[in-house]
Amino acid sequence: MEQPIRATWAVTWDRLHDDTRQLAGRLIQGRRKYRSIVAITRGGMVPAAILARELEIRLVDTLCIASYQDREQGDMKVLKSVDGRGEGVLVVDDLSDTGATIRTVREILPDAHVVTVYVKPAGRDVVDEFITEVPQDCWILFPWDTSAQHVAPMALTAADRSRPHSDAD
Numbered sequence: 001m002e003q004p005i006r007a008t009w010a011v012t013w014d015r016l017h018d019d020t021r022q023l024a025g026r027l028i029q030g031r032r033k034y035r036s037i038v039a040i041t042r043g044g045m046v047p048a049a050i051l052a053r054e055l056e057i058r059l060v061d062t063l064c065i066a067s068y069q070d071r072e073q074g075d076m077k078v079l080k081s082v083d084g085r086g087e088g089v090l091v092v093d094d095l096s097d098t099g100a101t102i103r104t105v106r107e108i109l110p111d112a113h114v115v116t117v118y119v120k121p122a123g124r125d126v127v128d129e130f131i132t133e134v135p136q137d138c139w140i141l142f143p144w145d146t147s148a149q150h151v152a153p154m155a156l157t158a159a160d161r162s163r164p165h166s167d168a169d
């Protein structure tokens with residue numbers, strides 16, 4: 001059953017870079033050889049770029065899959081696929097949440113090694129490796145979806161709320 005979102009976690013660029021480098025370190029220790037990386041667009045493209053650099057892999061392709069509109073998951077749409085069964089391919093995505101995206105990836109590339117930087121419990125067992133697990137009811141805010149902005153002091157916004165309404169408003 002779908003869980004309501006009760007928390008958010010804002011991932012910074014630095015945190016994402018550190019976590020992805022940690023993933024690179026694990027993959028190097030794993031000693032498998034990859035001939036190419038396939039990034040699951042769009043979220044997988046930033047970690048894929050970092051892994052491509054750290055692992056010295058210059059052949060990078062995309063598997064274009066979309067299913068979320070805002071925070072609602074709809075039908076899985078494969079907009080662009082890749083050839084082959086994924087032998088020697090490292091598939092990279094930012095996150096496995098329900099696991100639906102990675103299950104689709106595995107139907108297309110059953111022989112690939114599949115990693116994400118983040119997982120939630122329902123999506124954990126479909127990936128081969130990940131770095132950080134977050135609760136199912138937590139929405140991750142990625143740095144490319146957010147920006148720092150000024151917020152008014154609480155005292156001022158509270159004062160504004162208690163101000164009587166006038167016709168000038």
Ligand SMILES: O=P(O)(O)OC[C@H]1O[C@H](OP(=O)(O)OP(=O)(O)O)[C@H](O)[C@@H]1O
Pocket residue numbers: 040041042043044065066067068069073093094095096097098099100101102123
């Ligand atoms: O495990 P799941 O429940 O399938 O969710 C995880 C997927 O959802 C997000 O992609 P999204 O479909 O939002 O597209 P985007 O990467 O273009 O933002 C995220 O980048 C993963 O690919």
Ligand SMILES: Nc1nc2[nH]cnc2c(=O)[nH]1
Pocket residue numbers: 068095097138139140141142145
């Ligand atoms: N940004 C973002 N996209 C998602 N797609 C599925 N789950 C998530 C999430 O927690 N955060």
Ligand SMILES: [Mg+2]
Pocket residue numbers: 040041042043044065093
């Ligand atoms: Mg995605």
